[in-house]
Amino acid sequence: MTADASNKTSTRIPEPLASRRADRERVPAMRFSPGPATVAVASLLCLLIGLLYLALQIRTVFSDQLKQEYAGLVLEAAARAQSAREQVGVWQRMPAGHIADGRDYAADYRHARAELARHLTSLAALVNASPSATPRIPPAALSANANLAETDALLHDVSTYWHAQRDADSADVRLRIVHVARTLIGLAALLFCLSITAVGMYAKRNRQLAGRSHEFEHASLHDSLTGLPNRRKLLAVLEEAATHAGAAPTTQRIAVLYVDLDGFKQVNDSLGHRAGDEFLVAVSTRFREAVRKTDLVARIGGDEFAVLVRAFSSEPELADIARRLIACVVQTDEQSGIGVVRASVGIASFPEPVDDYRRLVAAADDAMYQVKRSGKNGYAFVAPAGRPAVS
Known part of the structure; x- marks a missing residue:
């Protein structure tokens, strides 16, 4: 075996694998097309x-x-403590044991230290009661004899920390307010989409119901086999035409031609109802x-068929229509190769x-039966005396 032959053999795909791969390639890709209900459910979930x-x-x-408000309270307490610390500094610079104008500056200094201790105690109560993890103020810093340098460092640290905390909380509030505004805009847009979807679904349902109503109405007024109007539709149009004719300035005449197919029963009996249905569909097309x-x-x-003539000028015009209808039946019969179907037509005018x-x-109908009794395959008018005139 040559090298080329071996290469061809090694690259050949086994038949079952090749067929399975071809089947996979022929499998159409599934496409997901969400409908209004799916969109509405998804929108509601997004809204929630x-x-x-x-x-x-x-x-x-x-x-x-x-x-942020809590940080403001702490900073106010720190500011009061800082003011008390500055007052202590004022009295600390006075000479020890100095009395002027009957005032004991040493007593004032002790009072200022007590006032500083009181403010520091209030500050510590706020800081140490904070629900978040914050630097605590030790009890030693609250003594009236505490080191003033340590008190200065404590007040600086507290002010710095709580200023930063308040600024961070303020920035976080602003950021979250922006998020709330964007969320409200998004929800408003989503509600708008939901409204449009609901209106679309409502309009689609209305169109479907209107279409079905039209289909039902059409089915109730038309023949299912030939598509022609049925007796109910004929009588409704006849009443409309008669009303219009009576309201016209000059009397307008209308007429009905009643058509019965002679020998049609033989078609059903000999060729079957399918052939009969095909004959009826064909002759209906020719009638139209x-x-x-x-x-x-x-x-x-x-x-049995009927033709409503909405307006005519003379009886010869109706006779011509009757002859055309009879010719339609003859042509359909000849085309079908049956050779037995003809037509009897009765004509009545108003x-x-x-x-x-x-x-x-x-x-x-009575005039049509007169034609049948007279030999069929013709037409007849209803005579003024009430007896049809056969032609």
């Missing part, structure tokens, strides 16, 4: 987290403000194409000879 964070920040701000757009073609039921539009469909 933001409110919790805001509460913690506000609590910390109050705590820092208390610390054979009339004007203003006219209405409806499926009354089974193999306000003459039918003076009540609510009887138009029944009158046209």
Whole structure:
């Protein structure tokens, strides 16, 4: 075996592994597309987290403000102690045992030392009572005979430390107030997004309900097989057309052509209902194409149809429409290769000879049955005397 052959053999992928890898490559990547409900839940969780964070920040701000006020009390006490220390220094510079104007400066010095000890005791009470870990003031520094140099160092250290503590607390308060403001802005934006999401969900639900309502209304007024209006829709449009015709300045005539398919039962019996349904769909399409757009073609039921003519000028115009409808049935029959289906058409018009539009469909139906009794495959008008004229 040559080196090239061995290299080819060594780099060949075993068939099962290759097929498994190809299957993995063909697996479509799953895409996560969050819907309005998912966005709303996530936004609510973010809102709750933001409110919790805001509460913690506000609590910390109050705590820092208390610390800042506490530091201010300590600094005020330190300032009073420092003032007492300066008074002690004034009396300390007086000559020992010196009495002037009947005043004993030594007694005043002792009083000043006692006053300094009292202020230091108050300062120590505040410092040592601090809840945070702060440098404590030892009891030895509170004595009236304490070393003044040590007292000066103590007051300096206390003032320096608590000034820094107050400044740090003040800076922390300012920083947390900024955080609170940003959190409030974020929560306001989140609430706005929640509102927009809720409005979007509400609008989408309304559109869905409106679409379903429209679908239900359409289904209740149309035939599910052919898509043509049904009897209910026909009667509603007929009433509207009759009302409009009665309100017109000049009397406008309307008419109904009732169409029944002759021999259609044989199609279902011999070829099956599927072939019959296909025939009905095809002839319905031709019916729509054979009339004007203003006219209405409806499926009354089974193999019966009706055409509402909203306006016409003469009976020959209706006769022409009837002939076109009969031709539609003949063409559909020939195209299907059946050879047995024809049409009988009854024609009734309002306000003459039918003076009540609510009887138009029944009158046209009666005229259609007269055609059937006269040999089928034709059309007939309702005569003024109430008897249809067969053509």
